[in-house]
Amino acid sequence: MKVKKVKADPKGVLTGAHYMDGDYALAEGGLAAGCRFFAGYPITPSTETAERFSARIPTVGGVFIQMEDELGSIAALIGASWGGKKPMTVTSGPGFSLMMENIGLACMQETPLVIANVQRGGPSTGLPTLTGQQDMMQAKFGSHGDYEIIALSPDSPQECFDLTIEAFNLAETYRVPVFIMTDECVGHMHEKVVIPPAEEIEIVERRWYTGPKDEYLPYQREEDGVPPMIKAGDGYRMHTTGLTHDKHGYPVINAECQRENVTDIIEKIRGNADKIIKLEEKDVDDAEIVVISYGITSRVAVRAVQKARKAGIKIGTLRMVTCWPFPEKRIRQLSKKIKAFVVPEINYGQMVREVQRNSVDRCKVVSAPHCGGWVHDPEDIFQAIKEASK
């Protein structure tokens, strides 16, 4: 794989220990990762990230633009990425919905970009100021057609910083939109955030094409399935489209090209899933019950897990740092040896469907839903664990 790693540009890195909220940490992570283009539209509870960018980016040699809507934001991001910048935006449910069509364009044109979704309660306007984890399926399936994206879920302001850098690195490695699926709780939570010195931050550079100019084909893939990129103005006079296209980037409207095109954009992620997926496991080796969670819910679940252990239940935890691609393989493995999964999440049961799908009937899967507006009462998760252990 021709992925080139460099040290972060110190200009964007606010080295030191800070007391900041998740929204600000998203912005600092982006700046540290080399994001120099931010386009966004204000939406609660994500606005602070845009505010932070607007204040900080002029001092590090980047550009901030407040767009007319989220349709404009995402379109500007794709344009900026092809202009050679690492772009980012931030939004919440309603804005995320508006972005869906062009997320498909970004997948189709294989454009690296990062979108943070500070989730709130939905559907519709829902709970603008209160938390939710209700866009998890939309992140994967919200745009029409078949495609793959990457989604990460931080559980703290520190991780908002760390995972934003990771998100940019994954976006550049796989030429794909990467989502940071955080929520109002983490976004507005103030905690200690330690930003390391620039030389300790590893950044993945764009996969610039380096071969002969006249042999460049926009969608000619390398061994890992990802094509190298150029930027507009480099003299390649290239073309790209949202239509089904061949390796020249030219539209070809037939089933055969469709099969190749769709397979390519899906398999470059599925084929590299083992390298992409990050999980945090605790006490799963001898566990009979495993609690699967992500984001803020994994912190709330700790109390329930402690209580369950005291009650003599053999319990472990699996935190999905990466939610998409879904850790199918690991869930299948565990489903063969445990009694039950318990899946608390702040929605009516979304990621639990993936857990069910990958466990089939090998083990019990207990959903612990929460409609949003607040985090779970740990007691509710404990009750789900108790039910699972029966």
Add this chain to the structure above:
Amino acid sequence: MTKKAKAEAENPQEEYLRMDRIPHIWCPGCGIGTVVTSFNEALKKNKEDLDKVAVVSGIGCTGRVAGYVKLDSFHTTHGRAVPFATGLKLANPELKVVVFSGDGDIFGIGGNHFIHAARRNMDLVIICVNNFNYAMTGGQVAATTPTDANASTAPYGNFEYPFSIPYLADACGATYVARWTALHLRRVTKSIQEALNHRGLSVIEVITPCVTLYARRNRLGDGLNLLKYYHDKSEIAHGADTRTLGIGYQDKLIVGKFVHKEKPTFLDAMNEHLGTVLGDDYQLYGRINNDKD
């Protein structure tokens, strides 16, 4: 030149077109190709560095232009060519970014982006081919369809009021506004040349024949009949008050250059303002000498 030699002669537009994509998909009698020819002529006459001009199109018949011009070219989504171009321009300000799309794309579904790009005086050239209907999908009524004209979704005639593109562009803050028809090839070329040299948001509306749909449904004849209409009913009125430029069904067409003024672009204003407020803390962004002005 013999017939054979003529057939084998190099197309004078070869340098500017993706010849491996020709023939194009446009109907006989369509005006889009002539606007592309004018665009290529303008590039040639301006001696533009072709590596530094990018074309962004949306969806529709004119949206296909990006697939034929031999430049960095982006075929995007319906209505979003302007914000895509905004991102591209801001990311790489040394580019001259041209939005080449249709009336439905830019002023129908993409209207909100247009008015804000104009408000910001974003440094883009917008070439809007106006054929009075949604042609790619079969001739539906559009935001530009003249009142009383027939369309496939206005089978009893259009009773809505159409946009006047130059009036809208002027009102929103565009700093170069012109309107021509597909008959005014040299003038279209000249306007595109001026727009490429203009710093700020330029809008060039080109009224073009849609023979297959708009003309057929309204029994207006073929391409030649439409060109004759443009010939007979066009009145050149440079500097005309943009409030007077509405287009009635088969009525007169006021054409010309209506607005050409200087105003700081988004990037100029950003650099100027943030430079003043932040002083040495500000990193000048993307200011390059692209020999404009």
